[in-house]
Structure formats: structure tokens, C-alpha cells
Amino acid sequence: MTVLKRYTEGKVTFLTADVEYYTAETGQPTSDMPVFYNPRMQLNRDLSVVFLSAFMRDRDVERICEPLAGSGVRTIRYLIECSGNFEAVMFDTNPEAVEIARKNVAMNSLESRASIIKGDARVLLLNESRERRFDFVDVDPFGTPVPFLNAAIQSMLPRKGMLALTATDMPVLCGVFPRVALRKYGGLSIRAPFAHEIAVRLLIGRAVSIAGLNDCSMVPLASLSTDHYVRVWLRLNVSRSSANILANNMGIVEYCPDCMDVRMVPLGDLGAESVLEHRESCVSRTRVAGPLWIGPLFDEEFLRHAVDVAGDAAHLTRRARKIIDLMMAEQELATVPYVDLHALCDSLRLSPPPRQDVADQLAAMGYRVSRTHFRPTAIRTDAPVKTVRAVLKRLNRET
Incomplete structure (x- = not known):
């Protein structure tokens, strides 16, 4: 018999497997739990509620x-914390999870708005959307969302829908298993100080590629990297011409592990001479990630809506608010990978100066600089890496 416990998250109280009881040996939730629930993913759900509310600012869901x-x-929080009278459909193959979800729906008096069906998600996504497609699909698996992508895209409303994807297979996406990344995500991953951004771009790239197979385009509205996972929110548009245009945002990332110079190259420009600005002492071969998404990671208007929603959400955690603010700050510069100042200092055998000092000097030179939610030790900037290196050296000489 499953040991249950009552939890409260956001505005919702619900029952699920007792996490403390079932993680006594492992120390963390696993897929072996009778009903999977991970309290550490509350931030994921907090932001998801905000972003669905932001999406609903100019669309009926x-x-x-x-x-x-x-x-x-997750779905119960959407129903209670997002405005509107929309309906929700949930699937799960685990009969115990289905039963618990039904109890939670009843506990929150949502029987008229929510239904739970036992079965394979890929089959049910297509079957349950034949007569009425979905405005929003949220794929949050244990591992990779790729097996569900095709069915999810086909189940959504054209020119209107939003798709949210979570991936937790970070060793694959961050360069530990690059060939597995190639098989699952259609591109090689690499080990690099900005590996978590590569992970996000591989996930978006896979979604965009599968959307293209369905004559659809997808553009990122927001991208998240935190803790042990990455997550993206994408807007769907059914248009062959848009899909063809978005193909220009597919490419590779070329990276030198010696000097940490990096560039993103559209697939159409492959074969052109490398313009990486190596130091003369660089001896390592450059590493290549991709094919992957090399376009923007955020949509400014969408994030403005999210900032407004977060301002009105009294129950939202401070961490969630901070991440949304950082996303807003970095969105304009999120067209090239972030620069991890500590990693760059390590390569130069320098002591890391305060991040703000680096930002101030780059700004004084006319470059744009922002913080990033990806790493607290990193910045985004349109300054070349060699310029950042020069600033770090100068600051070290001055101390």
C-alpha cells in the first residue's frame, strides 16, 4: 500500500507518495516511486504557472x-492559479498515479474542468485531440521529452498553441554522452563552460526540427536552465514558409577550449573559413556542438507579460521572481553563449574579479553587458572573448 502525504504548493493542496519515506535510501525522488513527485521541481511549476498566465494575456485558452x-x-495549479475557465486533460500510464490525480482533482473541486485518462501519452495525445486540439501542451518527463514531441505538436492548435518541454537527461545534453545527444536530439553536445546553454539549444533545435516535419515552425518564448534540468516554452505556427525561414536559425557552435573563443555558424554558412580569434598559443582542436538552435532564446513581449504576472502573484517565490527578472535582463543579448568569468579566469590563471567590475569596464568601452540566470558567475555581452580576457587581465594587474 502506498504511503501518502499531503503537500501544499502555490495555492494547491494535494496528495502524493510520501517523498521523505520513499527517498530515505536514495536521497532524491526516482522513477521507482509509486507516484512520482519531486518537490525540487516547484520552481519549474512556479514559472510554468506564470508563463501560462503570460501566454493567456493576449490569447484565449x-x-x-x-x-x-x-x-x-502541475495541471491543478494551472487550473487554480491561472485566470480563465479552461479545461484540462491529463494522462498517465500508472494506474496508481491516475487514481491519486483523480483524488486531487476532487480535493480541489475541479471535477467539471479536469479529466484523467490512463494510457500511453503518445497515443492519447492524438486520440484526444481529434475533435478539439489543445491550446497548450506541457511535456514534463523523467528524462527526455523527445519521444513525445511529434504527437504533442500534432495535438496542438495551429497558429495558436504553446508547448512546454522539460529535459532532465543533463549528462547527455552537457557533453558527457555526445553520441547519445546526437541520437536523441539530432546534434552533438560538448563539455564547455556554457554547456547548459548548449543543452537548451539542442532541446529547442530538436523541437524545431520535428515541427518542421509537420510543416510547422516554433519559436522560443522563454528558456530555463537551473538545478538538474532545462526547460523551454515554444510558440507553434503552422506555416511552411515560416518553417523554412526558421531553418536559418539552425547551426553549430564552434568552441576553442584553450582561449574559450566561441562562434555560432548557420548551417548554410558551413564550409566558410573559421573566424575564431585564437591566441597564438592555442593548441587544442576546436569542439563543435550541433546542429542546434542558434537563434534567440527569449521573446521580449512574452517576458514583459511574465514580469507583469509575477508582480501580481503574491504567493510567487523570491527565486522565481529573480529568474524572470534575469531573463528579461539577458534576453536581448541571448544570441551568443554566455561567458563564465570564473572559467575564463581559470584558463588564464587569474583570480576572478567582481562580476560588476568586469561589466562596468566593458560598458565603459561601449559594449552591452547583462547578467544571466544560467550561471551566477557568468555574463552576457556583445564584446569579443579576447576583449573580456583583456579586461580580466587589467583588473588583476590593478589589484
């Missing part, structure tokens, strides 16, 4: 779907 529902807490 009538029907949403969570294909891998577990205890149902």
Missing part, C-alpha cells in the same frame, strides 16, 4: 494537456 501527469499537481 480553452483546453490544455499534461501527457505525463503523475499526481496532477
Whole structure:
């Protein structure tokens, strides 16, 4: 018999497997739990509620779907914390999870708005969307979302829908298993100080590629990297011409592990001479990640809506607010990978100066600089890496 516990998250109280009881040996939730629930993913759900509310600022949402529902807490939070009277459909293959989710729906008096169906998510996404497609689909698996992408895209409303994807297979996406990344995500991953951004771009690239197979385009609205996962929110548009244009945002990332210079190259420009600004002492071969998404990671208007929603959400955690603010700050410069100042200092055998000192000097030279939510020791800037190196050396000489 499953040991259950009552939890409260956001504005929702719900039942699920007792996390403390089932993680006594491992120390963290695993897929072996009778009903999977990970309290550490609350930030994911907090931001997801904000972003669905932001999406609804200029769109009517009538029907949403969570294909891998577990205890149902994510969807129940959407129903209670987002405005509107939309309906929700949840799927899960685990009969115990389905039963618990139904109890949670009843506990929160949502029987008229939510339904839970036992079965394979890929089959049900297509079956349950034949007559009415979904405005929003949220795929939050244990591992990779790739197996569900095609069905999720086909289940969504054309020219209107939003797709949210979570990936937790970070060793694959961050360069530990690059060939597995190639197989699952269609591109090689690499080990680099900005590996978490590569992870996000590989995930977006895979979604864009599969959307293209369905004569659709997808553009990122927001991208998140934190803790042990990455997550993206994408807007769908059914248009062959848009899909063809977005193909220009697919490319590779070329990186020198010696000097840490990096460039993003569209697939159409492959074969052109490398313009990496190596130091003369560089001896390492450059590493290549991709094919992957090399376009923007955020949509400014969408983030403005999210900032407004967060301002009105009294229950939102301070950490979630900070991440949204950082996303807003970095969105304009998120067209090239961030620069990890500590990693760059390590390569130069320098002591890391205060991040703000580096930012001030770059700004005085006319470059744009912002913080990034990806890493607290990193910045985004349009300054070349060699210029950042020069600033770091100068600051070290002055101390």
C-alpha cells in the first residue's frame, strides 16, 4: 500500500507518495516511486504557472494537456492559479498515479474542468485531440521529452498553441554522452563552460526540427536552465514558409577550449573559413556542438507579460521572481553563449574579479553587458572573448 502525504504548493493542496519515506535510501525522488513527485521541481511549476498566465494575456485558452501527469499537481495549479475557465486533460500510464490525480482533482473541486485518462501519452495525445486540439501542451518527463514531441505538436492548435518541454537527461545534453545527444536530439553536445546553454539549444533545435516535419515552425518564448534540468516554452505556427525561414536559425557552435573563443555558424554558412580569434598559443582542436538552435532564446513581449504576472502573484517565490527578472535582463543579448568569468579566469590563471567590475569596464568601452540566470558567475555581452580576457587581465594587474 502506498504511503501518502499531503503537500501544499502555490495555492494547491494535494496528495502524493510520501517523498521523505520513499527517498530515505536514495536521497532524491526516482522513477521507482509509486507516484512520482519531486518537490525540487516547484520552481519549474512556479514559472510554468506564470508563463501560462503570460501566454493567456493576449490569447484565449480553452483546453490544455499534461501527457505525463503523475499526481496532477502541475495541471491543478494551472487550473487554480491561472485566470480563465479552461479545461484540462491529463494522462498517465500508472494506474496508481491516475487514481491519486483523480483524488486531487476532487480535493480541489475541479471535477467539471479536469479529466484523467490512463494510457500511453503518445497515443492519447492524438486520440484526444481529434475533435478539439489543445491550446497548450506541457511535456514534463523523467528524462527526455523527445519521444513525445511529434504527437504533442500534432495535438496542438495551429497558429495558436504553446508547448512546454522539460529535459532532465543533463549528462547527455552537457557533453558527457555526445553520441547519445546526437541520437536523441539530432546534434552533438560538448563539455564547455556554457554547456547548459548548449543543452537548451539542442532541446529547442530538436523541437524545431520535428515541427518542421509537420510543416510547422516554433519559436522560443522563454528558456530555463537551473538545478538538474532545462526547460523551454515554444510558440507553434503552422506555416511552411515560416518553417523554412526558421531553418536559418539552425547551426553549430564552434568552441576553442584553450582561449574559450566561441562562434555560432548557420548551417548554410558551413564550409566558410573559421573566424575564431585564437591566441597564438592555442593548441587544442576546436569542439563543435550541433546542429542546434542558434537563434534567440527569449521573446521580449512574452517576458514583459511574465514580469507583469509575477508582480501580481503574491504567493510567487523570491527565486522565481529573480529568474524572470534575469531573463528579461539577458534576453536581448541571448544570441551568443554566455561567458563564465570564473572559467575564463581559470584558463588564464587569474583570480576572478567582481562580476560588476568586469561589466562596468566593458560598458565603459561601449559594449552591452547583462547578467544571466544560467550561471551566477557568468555574463552576457556583445564584446569579443579576447576583449573580456583583456579586461580580466587589467583588473588583476590593478589589484
